[in-house]
Amino acid sequence: MLLGVNIDHVATLRQARGTSYPEPLTASILAAESGADSITVHLREDRRHIQDSDVTSLKEVLNIPLNLEMAVTAEMLQLARKLRPTYCCLVPERREELTTEGGLNVRDELGRIREGCEYLANAGIKVSLFIDADTEQIQAAADTGAPCIEIHTGHYADATTPDTCQRELEKITKAVTLAHELGLQVNAGHGLNYDNVTAIASIPDVIELNIGHSIIARSVFVGLPTAVKEMKQLIDQAVA
Numbered sequence: 001m002l003l004g005v006n007i008d009h010v011a012t013l014r015q016a017r018g019t020s021y022p023e024p025l026t027a028s029i030l031a032a033e034s035g036a037d038s039i040t041v042h043l044r045e046d047r048r049h050i051q052d053s054d055v056t057s058l059k060e061v062l063n064i065p066l067n068l069e070m071a072v073t074a075e076m077l078q079l080a081r082k083l084r085p086t087y088c089c090l091v092p093e094r095r096e097e098l099t100t101e102g103g104l105n106v107r108d109e110l111g112r113i114r115e116g117c118e119y120l121a122n123a124g125i126k127v128s129l130f131i132d133a134d135t136e137q138i139q140a141a142a143d144t145g146a147p148c149i150e151i152h153t154g155h156y157a158d159a160t161t162p163d164t165c166q167r168e169l170e171k172i173t174k175a176v177t178l179a180h181e182l183g184l185q186v187n188a189g190h191g192l193n194y195d196n197v198t199a200i201a202s203i204p205d206v207i208e209l210n211i212g213h214s215i216i217a218r219s220v221f222v223g224l225p226t227a228v229k230e231m232k233q234l235i236d237q238a239v240a
């Protein structure tokens with residue numbers, strides 16, 4: 001199972017003071033050297049953390065895949081086509097949210113999302129759709145022609161009782177099985193941390209986990225290389 005490290009919050013720290021440091025590019029190189037299989041950045045419409053220039057320099061320098069998370073808007077689609085990351089993960093976006101709060105509604109917005117997927121595929125970009133662990137959304141995702149989905153694990157991560165946690169885990173496991181049967185590559189992410197990652201990493205057929213906040217938070221205490229290695233180790237142990 002692969003680990004994609006989301007380095008948005010390195011940029012959050014930089015933007016908090018308007019300095020030139022810490023640099024997301026340096027963080028990405030360190031993460032890659034420490035076992036990250038890909039680097040994810042979310043270029044938000046309000047540019048609250050990652051900036052366009054970060055994506056450009058990551059694309060130029062990184063020798064592992066770059067996954068660009070973005071909203072399905074004309075501006076972002078054009079930018080993606082210009083920046084040409086390896087992957088684009090399409091996400092819903094609301095300006096007032098602290099972080100992405102749920103998956104795309106592919107079922108109700110099939111036409112618009114399918115068009116976006118085709119536009120990116122024509123530019124040679126592999127598209128992933130960030131969706132909830134919901135049967136209808138998975139069927140709709142398969143109808144877009146996108147080769148990949150990322151299952152939203154936020155509800156599992158936010159569960160406050162063992163019962164809810166178990167129920168969310170079962171939903172995710174069922175969703176992974178269906179998506180895999182439909183021929184989709186299945187990734188997962190959001191809210192995963194050192195305490196809750198093992199159950200998700202144990203689900204067969206999940207190809208990649210995308211994890212950001214918990215790794216960057218831990219790196220304050222142990223350094224980024226150790227934080228990445230510890231997460232990678234937990235994932236590897238769960239898979240073994």
Ligand code: PXP
Nearest residue numbers: 100130189190191210211212213
């Ligand atoms: N996957 C997607 C689609 C996201 O939007 C995010 C947050 O940017 C993540 C994964 C990573 O979530 P977290 O920072 O909670 O690990």
